[in-house]
Amino acid sequence: MTAVAEGSIELGTIAQAEAEQFLYREARLADAHDYDGWEALWTDDAIYWVPAGGESAEDPNTQVSVLFDNRSRIGTRIRQLKSGKRHSQTPKSNVVHQITNVEVLGLQENGDTEVVASLLAVESRERGTTFWAGRVEYRLRRVDTDQGSELRLAFKKVTLVDRDQPLYTLSFLI
Amino acid sequence: MTSLDEAVGSKYDALIQSDRVHGSLYTDPEIFAEEMAKIYYTTWVYVGHESEVPEPNDYVVKPFGPQSVILSRAKDGSIHLLQNRCAHRANLVCDAPKGNSTAFRCQYHGWTYANDGELLGFPYKKGYEGADRSQLGLGKVPRVESYQGFVFGSFATEGPSLTEHLGDAAGEIDRLVRLSPTGKIKLTAGWLKHKAKANWKMLLENETDGYHPQFVHSSVFAAADSGIGALYSDNADAVSRDLGGGHTENDLRPEFRRLGNVMGWFGTTEDKVPNYVAKMRELHGEKADEILIEGSPHLMVFPNLFIAEIQIFVIQPLAVDETVQHVTAIQFEDGEEMNRRLLQQTIGSVGPAGFLLADDSEMYERNQRGVQARNPEWLVINRGANRERVDENGHLIGYNTDEVPIRAIWKHYKTLMEK
Incomplete structure (x- = not known):
């Protein structure tokens, strides 16, 4: 990466507006249950992570998480959702993700751009309406594709504000 | 299908039959209250594992029926199940999910308990002259037994041993x-x-x-x-x-x-x-x-x-x-x-x-x-x-x-x- 995009805070960092557009798109695909579109956003070495309470947010290798998917497991999750027999998403939840407080923090050592945001996802299904709020850390990567240079998601960690408390089933894409 | 009104025998004879059970067993709040008394606050209930409190003075708050109890390991290594309720005015004595401490202090009026539940003291003790401290400890689950590190508690002071319960x-x-x-x-x-x-x-x-x-x-x-x-x-x-x-x-x-x-x-x-x-x-x-x-x-x-x-x-x-x-x-x-x-x-x-x-x-x-x-x-x-x-x-x-x-x-x- 050589160009410095307008508004970027560091050489090679993805600009605020482009980062925001990407996060909003990811949220929109999740809300729409566009499973293929959402899955296509991830890099091959991706991590999709929702820590549980306690020390879970510090060490997913020794502590249980609500969700800790590598790329292969993201694929399994999507296949399960697409099977039509994922009962906890049949019918699908009505969900709207609100992404706010977006900040581009800078570059990771490997060149990924670190972005943080606040999340409020409101889910409605027959059980009732559930609010899922938390801080989200993203790592975005620019990759070359047949369509030209595109952003991909290498890492997403959703730290829920109520992760210490009992949670209802979380089977939509948060 | 017959309904309950036609049934004979005890209440639970009517609700629980060899080939079917009545739907109210899942929906009746009175039955739920009775279950808590006769099952969760009577029989052996699993609480936690000894590996969750490996060191002396370790403690962890664990669910017990609709409530929670403090699972503690005292200085001598013994395991205790304590009620998180000050003997004074029922405030919580423990507000962390786990930790290591020789004592629990109620933050309301400063009453302090050892991690085996014994009352260690209360501030301004002249106001409690003649008090019998042995009656003012934390409430305890009266029977605690472990099997292969699995710690169970029973609120019944008498009854089958844990070994008998597990069979x-x-x-x-x-x-x-x-x-x-x-x-x-x-x-x-x-x-x-x-x-x-x-x-x-x-x-x-x-x-x-x-x-x-x-x-x-x-x-x-x-x-x-x-x-x-x-x-x-x-x-x-x-x-x-x-x-x-x-x-x-x-x-x-x-x-x-x-x-x-x-x-x-x-x-x-x-x-x-x-x-x-x-x-x-x-x-x-x-x-x-x-x-x-x-x-x-x-x-x-x-x-x-x-x-x-x-x-x-x-x-x-x-x-x-x-x-x-x-x-x-x-x-x-x-x-x-x-x-x-x-x-x-x-x-x-x-x-x-x-x-x-x-x-x-x-x-x-x-x-x-x-x-x-x-x-x-x-x-x-x-x-x-x-x-x-x-x-x-x-x-x-x-x-x-x-x-x-x-x-x-x-x-x-x-x-x-x-x-």
Whole structure:
């Protein structure tokens, strides 16, 4: 990466507006249950992570998480959702993700751009309406594709504000 | 269908019959209150594991029925179950989920207790001249006993011992811990807390219901290479069993023995975990292969401890229609190579986003909504009653898809509720 995009805070960092557009798109695909579109956003070495309470947010290798998917497991999750027999998403939840407080923090050592945001996802299904709020850390990567240079998601960690408390089933894409 | 009005006998004779149970057992708040008194605050209830408080003065707050208790290890190593309630004005004395402390101090008026519950002191003591401090300790669960590190408590001051309560379920717990290279497991991987709008017995019954996996979990079989489906097919050699005392299991050993694969129970092969298998062979010699073929139990210890091969589940009833399921990955002492896999399989399959438990939980909640309908009033529990038989140890067994465990749970439940 050589160009410095307008508004970027560091050489090679993805600009605020482009980062925001990407996060909003990811949220929109999740809300729409566009499973293929959402899955296509991830890099091959991706991590999709929702820590549980306690020390879970510090060490997913020794502590249980609500969700800790590598790329292969993201694929399994999507296949399960697409099977039509994922009962906890049949019918699908009505969900709207609100992404706010977006900040581009800078570059990771490997060149990924670190972005943080606040999340409020409101889910409605027959059980009732559930609010899922938390801080989200993203790592975005620019990759070359047949369509030209595109952003991909290498890492997403959703730290829920109520992760210490009992949670209802979380089977939509948060 | 007959209705309750036509039934004869005791209240629970009417509600619980050999082939069906009444829907109100899942919806009536008065029955729930009676269950808490006669089951959760009477019989042995699983609370926590000794590995959660490994050092002197360690403590951890654990669920106990709709409430929580402090599981503490005193300076002398003894284990105590304390009520989180100051003897003065009932404020909480412990506000951290876990820690290490010789004492608990109430922040309201400064009363201080030792970690075995004894009152150490109160400020401005002249105002309490002549007080009998021995009567002012923290409330305690009067009976505490452990089995293989599993700590149980009973609010009844007298009654069967823990060993008597566990009966033949104890042997299944033995079968779990012997899979650890040291014979000891650790519950140190943290807890997922999964809430469902359903009666706790919906969960209890589901844990050893071998009929549902083919239907509830078919999406997993479609999405991933899973051997679970075959274990719960109608022609598997696995059996369901009534262990007595309300304890039930799906005994998968006959199927694993037929297949005869070392580590097959864990869905893997020995070359993936060579160090673990070598340690087990060193320890158990010729017996090791049998242990590593038969694998871990699928055991529901009445009323709240479910050992699901590689996970520990704890059922916590909060209200007649609300239950929390606490779950963690079993970890083996000196079992590093296995522990990472145990953890990752657990994260994938259970908890709020688990490939399996999210759908089980959906079923609990749908059941709870369904049972509100007025007709029929009953739930049918007679699957396989025509083909159940007694095994060599005197236990009722059936096909793995039969409702032997559900009938076993209700039979024991009825004896407790009629006391």
